[in-house]
Amino acid sequence: MNKKSVRDVEVKGKKVFVRVDFNVPMENGEITDDTRIRETVPTIQFLTERGAKVVLASHMGRPKGQVVEELRLTPAAARLSQLLGKPVAKADEAIGDAVKTQVDALEEGDVLLLENVRFYPGEEKNDPELAKAFAELADLYVNDAFGAAHRAHASTEGIAHHLPAVSGLLMEKELDVLGRALNNPDRPFTAIIGGAKVKDKIQVIDNLLNIADNIIIGGGLSYTFLKAQGLEIGKSLVDNEKTDMAMGFINKAKEKGVNFMLPEDVVVADDFSATANTRVVAVNEIPADWEGIDIGPKTREKYAKTIAESKLIVWNGPMGVFEIEPFSHGTRAVAEACASTEGYTVIGGGDSAAAVEKFNLGEKMDHISTGGGASLEFMEGKALPGVVALNDK
Numbered sequence: 001m002n003k004k005s006v007r008d009v010e011v012k013g014k015k016v017f018v019r020v021d022f023n024v025p026m027e028n029g030e031i032t033d034d035t036r037i038r039e040t041v042p043t044i045q046f047l048t049e050r051g052a053k054v055v056l057a058s059h060m061g062r063p064k065g066q067v068v069e070e071l072r073l074t075p076a077a078a079r080l081s082q083l084l085g086k087p088v089a090k091a092d093e094a095i096g097d098a099v100k101t102q103v104d105a106l107e108e109g110d111v112l113l114l115e116n117v118r119f120y121p122g123e124e125k126n127d128p129e130l131a132k133a134f135a136e137l138a139d140l141y142v143n144d145a146f147g148a149a150h151r152a153h154a155s156t157e158g159i160a161h162h163l164p165a166v167s168g169l170l171m172e173k174e175l176d177v178l179g180r181a182l183n184n185p186d187r188p189f190t191a192i193i194g195g196a197k198v199k200d201k202i203q204v205i206d207n208l209l210n211i212a213d214n215i216i217i218g219g220g221l222s223y224t225f226l227k228a229q230g231l232e233i234g235k236s237l238v239d240n241e242k243t244d245m246a247m248g249f250i251n252k253a254k255e256k257g258v259n260f261m262l263p264e265d266v267v268v269a270d271d272f273s274a275t276a277n278t279r280v281v282a283v284n285e286i287p288a289d290w291e292g293i294d295i296g297p298k299t300r301e302k303y304a305k306t307i308a309e310s311k312l313i314v315w316n317g318p319m320g321v322f323e324i325e326p327f328s329h330g331t332r333a334v335a336e337a338c339a340s341t342e343g344y345t346v347i348g349g350g351d352s353a354a355a356v357e358k359f360n361l362g363e364k365m366d367h368i369s370t371g372g373g374a375s376l377e378f379m380e381g382k383a384l385p386g387v388v389a390l391n392d393k
């Protein structure tokens, strides 16, 4: 990476503003997956062990510039304290005199977590005044929030213009792994794209067509491609505005010699529920009043074989509605193939990461990204504003 990291700067005795992504899933006030917090521990320990005074900042949810009690970061501070095995102080605000007093009282090695930065309207607007107020709290800025690196906000981008700005160890690792995959991939390189957000995923396929050997399509995304080829898709998810683009990709793959794999059979259901009637049908036999909800057994086998033969696999988006057990077999088959392949496996955050964890296969993957949207934008070839703003080496 051509950006400076915490390894390249002196931190002893300095007040260090560290932007993390503690936007973790919560249910009834409890954190249900602490991966994003756990993954920042190496950076925080790196800094505290070297005598820095660590001031952490994060967003949580989308409170739209207002205080939302359920979106306070108090549970994150408690979990981080357990993970670090030492106290983590928690501020009730993210800027202002009270916060300044708390920061000034920090000793070397202490950790303070500020309140949700999105409680301030200036955060998402990248307001220079808010960025300056954050910067006034510290001597150095560290961005370790890969999951929010595609956002140009006051605490991810604006602040970097007021302080020496470097990446944290998690940010460095994410950019390194994803960057290696895209710039110099081991081959065969297989990209697996699934999920439901057709609009978000279409762009990434365009860029992947320039670099991948195999592109595997699954999930709700598949049906826009099947419809583009004139097939009946019943009540399946579709983006009618994107069928031309989908057909364009099928043609571009042919021109470039990319093996573009679409489902050959699918599981269809007469209802979106665990008790629905289901059938396995070939893709040219989808009944008009049924809905495709998973890839079928033949497709699972073909996809698994390609994954087994690949040296590098990047996966973003489930193959079916994996949250409902009868429709989870396609996603499970791909997850198991990724777990057992000798190739290097990168899971691109979001629901694919959740699926892999659900099947207890997380340990078997080489890298699970902490960023869904961020890893997608990175794979699209877009520059991430939170990274661009950091100091060059």
Ligand SMILES: Nc1ncnc2c1ncn2[C@@H]1O[C@H](COP(=O)(O)OP(=O)(O)O)[C@@H](O)[C@H]1O
Residues within 6 Å of the ligand: 194, 195, 196, 197, 198, 218, 219, 220, 221, 237, 292, 293, 294, 316, 317, 318, 319, 320, 321, 322, 323, 349, 350, 351, 352, 353, 372
């Ligand atoms: N065939 C399908 N029809 C409708 N929804 C689907 C289908 N396949 C997968 N999904 C849904 O897609 C969602 C994930 O999509 P998306 O958000 O695009 O993925 P990710 O979070 O990994 O980027 C899951 O909730 C899953 O249930």
Ligand SMILES: O=C(OP(=O)(O)O)[C@H](O)COP(=O)(O)O
Residues within 6 Å of the ligand: 021, 023, 061, 062, 147, 148, 151, 349, 350, 370, 371, 372, 373, 374
């Ligand atoms: O959870 C996040 O995004 P992701 O689900 O795409 O990984 C990040 O914390 C960014 O949050 P945002 O999409 O509200 O800016």
